[in-house]
Amino acid sequence: MCDDIPQHIAHLTSVHSRYDTRIFRKLCNSLADAGYAVSLVVADGKGDERCSNGVRIVDAGRSTGRLRRMIEATRRVGARARELNADLYHLHDPELMPLGLALKRRGKRVVFDFHEDVPKQLLSKPYLNPWMLHVISAIFARYEKRAAGKLDAVIGATPIITEKFRGKAKRLANINNFPRLGELESTLPSGEKANEVAYVGGISETRGILPLVRSLERTKSDVRLNLAGKFESSSFEQVLKSSEGWQSVNELGFLDREGVRDLLSRSILGVVTLLPTPAYLDALPVKMFEYMSAGIPVIASDFPLWREIIVGHDCGLCVDPEDPDAIAAAIDALVSDRERAEQMGRNGRRAVHEIFNWSIEERKLLQLYTDILA
Incomplete structure (x- = not known):
């Protein structure tokens, strides 16, 4: 040049x-x-x-x-x-x-x-x-x-x-x-966070939001979902807001990068339970790596490629994204064991620093x- x-x-x-x-x-x-x-x-x-x-x-x-x-x-x-x-x-x-x-x-x-x-x-x-x-x-x-x-x-x-x-x-x-190194990192210990979990991204049926919201009715940990993003359609918005579990949702709308960082800093874990469509099975969702970068564990869809990353680096749990009971059990497992959640968060952040x-x-x-x- x-x-x-x-x-x-x-x-x-x-x-x-x-x-x-x-x-x-x-x-x-x-x-x-x-x-x-x-x-x-x-x-x-x-x-x-x-x-x-x-x-x-x-x-x-x-x-x-x-x-x-x-x-x-x-x-x-x-x-x-x-x-x-x-x-x-x-x-x-x-x-x-x-x-x-x-x-x-x-x-x-x-x-x-x-x-x-x-x-x-x-x-x-x-x-x-x-x-x-x-x-x-x-x-x-x-x-x-x-x-x-x-x-x-x-x-x-x-x-x-x-x-x-x-x-x-x-x-x-x-x-x-x-993710860019350092952009989303937080130092707030897991034990100081409220019972809140995060989803950041587009809000649509194929992104598994309906089973996720329904899982909130099935949790034992009195958890709330911080839902950040735009609805794909008004019809799906109506379906979601009339479903069981919506009363446990903090609807935040679209957030800028600073807002996303603040949201992840106060959330115990991040959820990315996309449905098994042809486009998603082999995808690498950026939000999964952003959760890892922020130092929080991930609950992710049990797809082979994602399992290799999440389980391989011991930075979260993989579940059936269409099963609200399975999602609820995974949320309870990490919310009730803050020490385990914090260790998984550290593992994910290390993987981002070294590889992703x-x-x-x-x-x-x-x-x-x-x-x-x-």
Whole structure:
């Protein structure tokens, strides 16, 4: 990279928040710290912004509705992206793949970042019939692999997503969405905490929130759930608020990073009991590692990959995410044994410091950019 004129990187998203944890707080921050000029094109209608970390946010304007977002927002993001004339474009949403190919045809360097296994995710969509879902999933699986080979690099947010593109992508990197060291750490001893457990993230049926809330009626430890996040739909919100156990929920809404840190500092444990959908079985949920980073034990879905991490590092318990009784028993086991909970929390934090942290992933990111821009 030239000392006088830093190379310009543009991250593009039509879906994610401008302060998205992976895109803005990790990728863009790391690149700005490394000396790149970084722009982030978003589509939220909140206006352009120059951030204290040096990242320039460029707003393409907001669209309402799924279809309009996919068509109008994608077109506007593309227009703002071309105006930037960046040295490298890093894209984050499936609907931006055609834009990535168009930028590549113009001679630009393009990286595509797969946050999710999109073909598997499509199989869980409720608004199409099962036959149509399988057809669309299969078509997209072929399309994404063919398109990947035309770009400069592909990034996968989990090892399993990354391996799908082995032999297809020119360059391939697994950059996991692990937490930044120290961001969420707390020193409050478990014995000084109230009987509160935490869930942070999207609030939807597939994320296992209904069995979790129902488990509160079955606990023996008079525990309350700190529920932080946005509801996926008003219909599910009504279902959840009328279910047994809701009277034991502290509804907190969306929290910023400081709010999340404060929440985890006062909670005995964190829960991530996603349901066994095709998209989640092989996922690595960032909240699981954030709970570990905060030094609290995790109650997680009993999926093979998650069990390997949670049980392997003795940092929590794995349960059937569809069984409220099993979730309640796990909550009681840790709430009633604060010494065990605190030791599991220390084990999880140690695992994050040694293995599951952003500093390691950052080095892989910077090396990939160096290879592409050399």
